[in-house]
Amino acid sequence: MHKVAVVGASGYTGAELLRILHRHPGVKITCVTSRQYVGEPISKVFPSLRERVDLVCEENDTELIADKADLVFTALPHKTAMEVVPGLLAAGAKVVDLSADYRLRDVGVYEQWYQEHSSASLLDTAVYGLSELYRGQVATARLVANPGCYPTSVILAMAPMIRAGLVDLSTLIVDSKSGASGAGRSAKVGTLYCEVNEGFKAYGVGSHRHTPEIEQELSALAGTPVQLNFTPHLLPVNRGILSTCYFNLASAKNTSQLVEYFEASYAGEPFVRVLPEGELPNVSSVSGSNICDIGVVSDERTGRAIVVSAIDNLVKGAAGQAVQNMNLMIGADEATGLLDVPPFP
Amino acid sequence: MHKVAVVGASGYTGAELLRILHRHPGVKITCVTSRQYVGEPISKVFPSLRERVDLVCEENDTELIADKADLVFTALPHKTAMEVVPGLLAAGAKVVDLSADYRLRDVGVYEQWYQEHSSASLLDTAVYGLSELYRGQVATARLVANPGCYPTSVILAMAPMIRAGLVDLSTLIVDSKSGASGAGRSAKVGTLYCEVNEGFKAYGVGSHRHTPEIEQELSALAGTPVQLNFTPHLLPVNRGILSTCYFNLASAKNTSQLVEYFEASYAGEPFVRVLPEGELPNVSSVSGSNICDIGVVSDERTGRAIVVSAIDNLVKGAAGQAVQNMNLMIGADEATGLLDVPPFP
Amino acid sequence: MHKVAVVGASGYTGAELLRILHRHPGVKITCVTSRQYVGEPISKVFPSLRERVDLVCEENDTELIADKADLVFTALPHKTAMEVVPGLLAAGAKVVDLSADYRLRDVGVYEQWYQEHSSASLLDTAVYGLSELYRGQVATARLVANPGCYPTSVILAMAPMIRAGLVDLSTLIVDSKSGASGAGRSAKVGTLYCEVNEGFKAYGVGSHRHTPEIEQELSALAGTPVQLNFTPHLLPVNRGILSTCYFNLASAKNTSQLVEYFEASYAGEPFVRVLPEGELPNVSSVSGSNICDIGVVSDERTGRAIVVSAIDNLVKGAAGQAVQNMNLMIGADEATGLLDVPPFP
């Protein structure tokens, strides 16, 4: 039985980690932390956890945490994460960090889009935890940088096309839509119920911080620098990201052929479902699960392909993928505890 | 490994049964039926099931079903259910029937609120499957009548108070609110998105068919006939029932005392959580789980108590409770496969 | 052209006042105030107002406001309102106050449910602005206490029954449900999108501050003190209150007879629609309008009546009713600017 801790348990990602870890047969949650709720049961913060996960929130004391747990999930905002992660590693724990702090390999790019980096020496150690791409490295990593929610949806959608050389790389446009849990649980007017409900808007156009993360991974796949337009939108649902990706086909293919590339790429993957020709994803078919659904259409009229992917931003986009990485790191089957059917409706 | 079938798999309750049974360690789903989708994979009807439950829908042929499965869940509309259940029993299967057809012990009451009963001889055989009240009988039953969603929420809320003699039985008023999945998956204008979203209404006032079911069980608990007002409302959420129950206290008690009665009644119950004084249930803290949350307030100003209960209508109000009953019937731990943390948000 | 001001324009009620006043043919909005946004255009706070209402937010300076406007709407929290209203009256303005500060005639009751009252001498001057009950007094008032949202829905539902002597007054129970805009626009975790969406809960059970307001008005109608149970719930919609009222009939009446009482009581009322037997209100049929829909059922089985009313909490429950009162105060037709069809869906 592996002992695990969740640092930053009072956010939505923290709660989702606890939900998923609670039902995992190979681990025991031994420690939860939350600066805001020290001394209070986490089930008071999230009544859904009552009588299921009844730990009391502790301080973010890295030695204490590493003493109680072999593997630690840090579910903290960027910048705060890198104040905690080095101490956890030094104290001997393995870490899956769900912040942005260790995702970008180039510290210069990080500092351009975020702020100064205080822990750059660890960037070489960190493995980008998109298991479908890096599972070998994840298995031996001490620090996994869990991918961002939007990047997960986009990279899984684009990887097979880029690997196959089918993408005119100068034409890539990604239009993404995320549910409101992606905005976190801090009290802000902009995420009040009445501000989000019956609304829909784009935000961060041309400037969202997930852009360099997507570009880093697509560039690695292409073997050449890739730039794209990435436009996120705020969707009035609790959970779910749908990304609609457009690009000019480098060589003519019909929809059926494109589906075949995806099927070949993702054969045997437990969490990527390639939809047959004529079907397209809906976030409601994956929400609550670690699944990524992908559909594709070749528009022969314009010579473009449209790839659509759907994930749950809190699961495959955060907590579920983190547990998938943990499974690799502890030598368990990668899918352990993550194979549930998504609840619908 | 017990073999189970789901008859009527293309409704929301059918899908939820498949979701829950898929992750149950002690059963194998061997047959799903749907008259409307014979020959089609159930994962085409519900894309959430793709690569998880990939059975093909079959006809409602009772011999065939009983041949494939030891225990059958019938998730059919009332009246249709009793055309199928007798054949399944005759063919040797155990049945958990999720319709209303075997819930009312008095055929006269059934015929007054529903229509003619074609299978009345089985009413004595059937056990009312509210496990918290009847687990002994359920364990040996061949036919379990799975309770209605509203009745589950109301009976669990009222049983401890009635047993304790605290209820002035002539004063009971129940105001319930249910999510839209309770209305089923058939195409009707009244349950279109735009008709339900941003709306809220009462319906079936004074005439809802769950009234006699609630009265039957509360009368049994009270040892004397109970009549009440039951008013359901349609709530713009997918899942969840919240019932607010009002009654005059037969003897003065404060909130703290009332909470103690509930705690004593439900000590050790895996699925009933009694909230501490000052906290009240929210459907979002139980949706997706088999849990019933209960809170109570004594209004000393008016001499009344208000009990509030919350369940997921598709789980504790239908599929989850059905599997809880199945667990008892197959000799498994009652909570097997049902102890997950509710996803929030 | 009457000149009007809105004090506290940056809340949802303030925005709704501006929306309604903008299309009123007899008034000109000359001043808006918001402490938080002094110097900023109100259309920056609410982009819906852009190019329609482009005033700049000013300080809450009572002399300045009274200089610019003949009639002032104060849309402030209780306690803050009574710091501003006396000054506005002293400076010669008429005031429609949308807070709770002048609704309760008995200062002792106010101080029991709220806090100390610093402006009690004005309580005799204030007229309770439920136009359907007090339109004569409103017409000549200098200070109107605009009713609370829940009380409006309950008093309109119960007045005809109490006046007719049909209510066993010791049995009254009111179960109300309100949309999230009733909780205001300040940033709190409890009203974040993900906390409200797909959720439903009761709150303030036995302790909500609208209880004494409802009891005050029902007692006045009954000519004897009335106590009741009032239970509010938070509904996942932007707008709308539905109140379900239960009471024992003092003398047996069928539904058709009860409908007639309502029709007689509200004949000629521009904003109360009595639904025919067999129909019940839905908040989506009134949201966006100043209308109150009322339906009634006599449950002859239990001897109780159930009255259901629906309003838009921001319109008939706040800004619309305030303008209705203003119309009476300025000698305009009571319905001016308020007769629109509710948008549906």
Place this chain on the structure above:
Amino acid sequence: MHKVAVVGASGYTGAELLRILHRHPGVKITCVTSRQYVGEPISKVFPSLRERVDLVCEENDTELIADKADLVFTALPHKTAMEVVPGLLAAGAKVVDLSADYRLRDVGVYEQWYQEHSSASLLDTAVYGLSELYRGQVATARLVANPGCYPTSVILAMAPMIRAGLVDLSTLIVDSKSGASGAGRSAKVGTLYCEVNEGFKAYGVGSHRHTPEIEQELSALAGTPVQLNFTPHLLPVNRGILSTCYFNLASAKNTSQLVEYFEASYAGEPFVRVLPEGELPNVSSVSGSNICDIGVVSDERTGRAIVVSAIDNLVKGAAGQAVQNMNLMIGADEATGLLDVPPFP
């Protein structure tokens, strides 16, 4: 007072026409038709209309309709519309047709995307009713083809850019999202509450019938054939369309410069609001109104511009624009009855 009729009043667009026409000072609604509800009051179909619009539904008898009304709104499905429109014109009425039947000038294109056209001789007579582009022709038209909802949002977003020669026409990609009222009011499983709520999906990728309509108008503006990718998505809100348009800039411009082009193009337009640099539209700021909000960003990193527009699909995308056209046709001020502030929240 002009007499107007609404043919096909029992759909959402019909209801919205009645809502808007009811408050128009220059017209009287003299006739409503609905094949499904002949003989029933339209307020029974839509309780929101009760005591506001109390006409009884009549048959679609063109002579009778033209006898009662000078101007007729046909809110029928395509194909059904062209069975009715010729008769109405022959009987002397002016017609604003809200279907797709007269929008495409080229009958071949129509027959390729829809089905056979039975009324092609009227295509030369029909004026495409996007008032901002064609107000002169609309004013003298006998038959106006009211634009589709998606095309309205896209053409208004792109017209200033194309006219200015700023668009590399081969690179245009439009990603649109529409609320569920766009799917109409007929009973289908796919638009049930539980199927749409908490969901989000693309549909009609590469094949949506609004594509040729958009291309027709953008080609006319460009003076050369334009092809684009148009991808609609189903948004879990009642009302609203947001279109996100991407294209390579034909010459480098920064955001501020692009905003200026929009401001110059739409100066004086009563219903198009150009947002300042740094602000982007939200459907909740326009829903319930005839307004189109437009924001633009120049992404200098990629050389692309992103234009975002928001409308209410039932108002500017249907009924409101139809009344705007009517105003021009009857010689009234174009904005009469349409200048309300959008309700928020």
